[in-house]
Amino acid sequence: MSNERQRRGLMLVISSPSGVGKTSLCRRLIADHADLELSISVTTRPPRPGEHEGREYYFVSRDEFMAQVADGVFLEWAEVHGHCYGTPREPVMAMLASGRDVIFDIDWQGALSIAQTAPIDTVRVFILPPSISEMARRIHVRAGDEDEVIARRLETAKVEFTKWGDYDYVLLNDDFDRAYADLAHIYHAERLRRDRNVWIAGFVEHLKIEQVRG
Ligand code: 5GP
DSSP states (O other): OOGGGOOOOOEEEEEOOTTSSHHHHHHHHHHHOTTEEEOOEEESSOOOTTOOBTTTEEEOOHHHHHHHHHTTOEEEEEEETTEEEEEEHHHHHHHHHTTOEEEEEOOHHHHHHHHHHSTTTEEEEEEEOSOHHHHHHHHHHSTTOOHHHHHHHHHHHHHHHTTGGGSSEEEEOSSHHHHHHHHHHHHHHHHTOGGGOTHHHHHHHHHHHHHHHO
């Protein structure tokens, strides 16, 4: 596509308490959209079985994490469930500069921070579970979390739920396919917003000239 269709990349921030299906929704949206990429965070949390370095996260020690904080590596970072999580700035900037959109699977603190840094370019979506018991069940099913970790996540969820009012959109994940369709609609509509489509102004100028000539 020529420069006529130049678009401003958007930052799609998805948050929810643990066990609501946010990661699956994000991964499917990425699989279906070639110009949407996931921001891979750095964390001090140990990897779960099946997680790979650089795919789900970059796993580091707390000392390494704090050194990166001091070096200004992160666009935002926060402590969640007793571990540190941070979004590396440089890959996000590179993806946006190359015309791609970036999706973030991060908590409410990170969502707020990114929205404050780049309000025009950020779209925030909050995902709700159908019930607490269903959310607890999904957390239990996921391999690798100890009972103590699960209890902590359920406790944190009580705070996370109160943040839904900060988001642009709130989805209920009671049916994965429907929730996914809703998320995809949001993404498609947000991509079409006038202020993201830099090409329109030049195109209209071109139409005006064409009109005069005609
Ligand atoms: P988990 O340990 O289940 O992978 O993630 C725990 C929580 O940390 C989730 O709510 C997830 O969205 C959030 N999280 C993951 N990466 C980041 C990040 O870079 N920044 C912030 N603020 N939260 C993150």
